[in-house]
Amino acid sequence: MSQGERQPLHPASPAEDPPVRSSRVRHAPDAYFLRCWNPRDYTFDNYRRIDDRPYGGGPGMVMLAEPLLRCLADLRGTRAREGRPPLPVIYLSPQGQHFSQSRAQRLAASPGAILLCGRYEAIDQRFLDAEVDEEISMGDFVVSGGELPAMLLLDAVVRLLPGVLNHGESAEQDxxxxxxxxxxxxxxxxxxxxxxxxxxxxxxxxxxxxxxxxxxxxxxxxxxxxxxxxxxxxxxxxxxxxxxxx
Ligand SMILES: C[S@@+](CC[C@H](N)C(=O)[O-])C[C@H]1O[C@@H](n2cnc3c(N)ncnc32)[C@H](O)[C@@H]1O
Structure with a gap:
């Protein structure tokens, strides 16, 4: 997600038709640029597997570090070739700082962010330790994937970008x-x-x-x-x- 690059919204898998498209933010397709990256596209096995059992046992599956690392490297390389600035990685996580309007305002004023959406029980901690700059939570509850939290964050940020709301001041009154x-x-x-x-x-x-x-x-x-x-x-x-x- 990045601001002000005057390119249209291109939603793609895994959030093929994200809810942001049905809200006000669809009225400002030039104000921001959203591109989705699927770690399954960076697997080499027939099952396109992105998770495995946890070491030490226990319930749930853990997202593999390697497809995520390849995906992130491709994302960063693509941005660099397109002349776009590097972006921080924000992991949507129930363990993060609670999201707020002031965080949305700071994100809206920034060049953008890479939003990492988890699934299953966890993401391999080595990937998180190596690549994540910040964790943001939508509240003290757990949902099954990071996509909806990311959509919430996107909606809150994008409606603050110039040209998205009919009356810019209405965001100031919120x-x-x-x-x-x-x-x-x-x-x-x-x-x-x-x-x-x-x-x-x-x-x-x-x-x-x-x-x-x-x-x-x-x-x-x-x-x-x-x-x-x-x-x-x-x-x-x-x-x-x-x-x-x-
Ligand atoms: C089932 S949850 C994993 C929860 C993890 N076992 C824990 O307790 O911290 C799967 C994914 O959903 C997302 N998620 C769940 N709850 C969230 C919240 N409150 N805020 C942001 N993201 C959340 C995260 O991306 C997480 O990796």
């Missing part, structure tokens, strides 16, 4: 959008038409859009949004506010 502690708030509530919903449709909830949003006074609207964002953060994620005093 929850967590600014990494500065005092700005790390959840998004405020949003409303759209009609101004008043038909009676009875939303039970006890006020059917009218808050009047300030219809006032046209942008200073009042900004103040109202900031206050609601603070309220939402206090109510749902007070942990985000602990840094406010520093």
């Amino acid at each position: 929850s967590f959008a600014d990494g500065a502690p005092a700005q790390r708030l959840l998004d405020c509530p949003h409303y759209t038409r009609p101004e008043v919903l038909p009676p009875g449709l939303v039970g006890d909830v006020d059917p009218a859009v808050p009047a300030v949003l219809l006032s046209g006074n942008h200073r009042d609207i900004d103040q109202w949004r900031h206050a609601r964002a603070l309220e939402a953060t206090c109510a749902k994620r007070p942990d985000l506010l602990v840094d406010l005093g520093s």
